[in-house]
Amino acid sequence: MSESAHTPTPNASQVSAGHLLAFIGPCLPFAALGLPLAVILSEYYVSEIGLNLGVVGLVFMSVRLVDIFVDPIVGWAMDKTRTRFGRFKLWMAICLPILFVSTGFIFLAPTGVSPLYLWVWLLVIYIGFSIATLSQASWGAVLSSDYNERTKVFAWWQMANIVGIIAVLLIPVIVQSVFHESYRLAVQYMGIFIMVLLPVMIGLALWIVPEKLSDTPAHNVRISDYFRMLKRPNVVRVLLADLWLGLAPGIMGALFFFYFMQTKGLSREQCSISMFLYFVAGLVGAPLWTWASKKYNKHKTLIISALIFAGIYALLGFLPANNFPLAAFLVFLAGIPYAASLLLTRALMADIGDEVLAESGQDHKGALMSILSATTKLGYAFSVLTMSALAVLGFDNKAAQNSPEALMWVQVFFVGLPVIFLLLGAWAMKSYDLTPERFAQIQAKLKQQGLAPNDPAHSTGS
Template sequence: MATTNAAAPAPPSQLKLSTILAFACTSLPLSALTIAMSVYLPRHFASEIGISLLAVGSAFALVRMIDIPLDPLLGLAMDRTRTRFGRYRLWTVIGAPVLMLAIFMLFISPSGGVGGLIFWLLILYVGTSILHLSHAAWAATLAPRYNDRSRVFAIMTAVGVLGALLVLMMPFIVAALDMPESEGVPAMGWFVMILTPLAVWLVVGLTPEKISPDVPGQQKFQLKEYWRLIARPSMGRIVLADLCLSLGPGWMSALYLFYFTDSRGFTTGQASGLLAVYIVAGFAGAPLLGRLATKIGKHRAVMVATSGYAAALVVLPFLPKADIMIGAFQMFTAGFLAAGFQVLTRAMTADVADEVRLEQGKERSGLLYAITTLTSKISGAFAVFLTFTVLDRVGYNATDDAANSAEAVRGLEQAFLIGPIFFVALGGLCFIGYKLGEERHSEIRRELDERDALYDTAPVLETLASEPSIPTPLIEPRKG
């Protein structure tokens, strides 16, 4: 008769900081690319390439809509992948060359007008989807404990801040070399292209990956179950909050340079410097808000961060114009708080993935992160489309050295402030009454660990330099 080991598996020790830092390297090119795409690339195509505001906004929106169905398919494919090389490690390697090709064609050698912009944006989003999904899902399995996840996702975000900061230096480097301002975006492209393979090599070579065991006999995933995942009380709140917390800052990013130059009186270089302050604040904001989450819970920490962020934007119009010191303080405050948004919602998604795996017996991390990635894509599409459409309607002219009327500038100001304040505040309100806290998650992990010990025979590939080890199941085979 089969017997089991009565003792529950010991919880894993806390991850080493060096391991987390190596794993977080994927965040370097991804965060750099996010800043370049959201802040500089749309403006570059409108101002330098000569495509109209409405056409640029429509292209970004169209590609996002086309790209949306891809993420669930990628997430499901990742969750079903089982190789001796790893699960999410393999997909990380696949995503890098796709991303690099698209970066070259968009940032360095753009061609084909609106049609070329749409095609290469689609390829770019495919590459970023693969890397984002594999990185987030891998993080969920790398850090299985409630508070460990806050720590891992916080460090991932802080490392991403470095990538964003480095790409923000490109316009200053271009200016220092006495090159035309139009060379700033191509310089960003070269930087991200070079950084991507280096970062991926560090991640796949130095980070362990454990493939969670599936419970035998479970039914294959059906499309209707995708909607059931979204409709789960905990996941539904995360999805809505993540949509709002992506749309608010994304809306602000699309209008940032226009607002800070034409309304606040800063030069383009000063505005880029203030944006750098906003990004640098994430070095402190991400880990400290992650630490706050270990004290009061992730959902409460989100509510604290969103309330402060909305308040920081409310006071912005009342601050003196063209004052670097005051502007830097305000941007640091907003950036500090914004750094916690995705840190906490992504860590909470990992908790939901454990809850789902306990119920269904299958890994669904990739699919769940595909859902949250969809919210970012939808918000990114609508942020550019809606804000650029509003600017076009109020008569704002985005071309260099254009003279805008006072009415057009007021329309710009209203568009910049109202959207982010509303959506960020709404994102925080989504977590009133949230139930999946530390206590409930600890119960889920205990049950998962006990069950995994019975079925866990998958190889563990510590690093590329190590041999996979086969865990011994804690159940004796039937004799005879």
């Protein structure tokens, strides 16, 4: 592979440290919200609020399935948005009041609320979360047009997400272990923490970070445009990889406490510490996979990380009971490859967005990121469905002792399914062909057409 393909272009493609830090700031409240949505709240509404396990699983799955259709609408709206304030920055501002209010209703819910209460406010919070994550990912895609710099942006984005996750995970540890308060109060403090960070971090990003505007005019985005994107082989490969690679950690998150508490004899506190270590490992993994993507390119790195993740994850099936140190160590190791998929799939889709722009003259980054977000959510929606499936198969998380058959199904779902999905994710990327060399040609073509988005004269912000 030629060295020139990996050398950053000497132009405005470099993102300054100040802009990068302000850009990733909203990741802290977004990730602090995303983790409970994926892992904690479903179990919390069963054990603390008092809703039925099967009902909660269906509520979370149905809301996530509805939310999937929100993403194309938001992507359509973002692709049509042209304002002096910015294109994606405007949508970042819109998400703030939606997330602030719905976070309060979800995290501070009183005992005995109905499934309808959970469904309505869960839908609102997911709509706000969709706007937040899509606007930030799309904004990140236009911060730089350089192949490696774009990976760096999303690597820092992923590390900030992990910091947000670690911060929110520390709250129950501190509240329960240091102050000896209840788990319910710990979850409520999570919500308050998110509500404090949201206006601060979003405000700083909007104030400090410029948005490099597209020179393409706002175009009429049609449903057929989405289907046209889905006809592109590389788009399909990235979407399939994102779906399979999202299912694996989604199932892990949904069943984490059930698996380790019911089948391996760990306490809730030990589970919380293990999950904390899992995300700490992501801080190690993100720069590692960024370095690897520069050496081997992005899609090969994604394949390697998925195979390593599958190998380490399979070892969890052989974990002996009541061995917290070994469990924590294996969970930590699994967190290193976990960090790769989100940052690399988004960097790859941003590259495809430039390819589409060079071919059609139309900027479809919002649409592409919305499709990618939809597959991620589809994976997590079906991940939560495993909770309802376990309830049907006889598993009861409140039982002092479940039957051997029920516990067997917990192990099959928790270990077996993710390993299969990780292998499928690696397989999906084997024919991806947007290489760094092709990407350099695309950028040259965009400059010739006057469509390169990294001109500092076309920026909004401070």
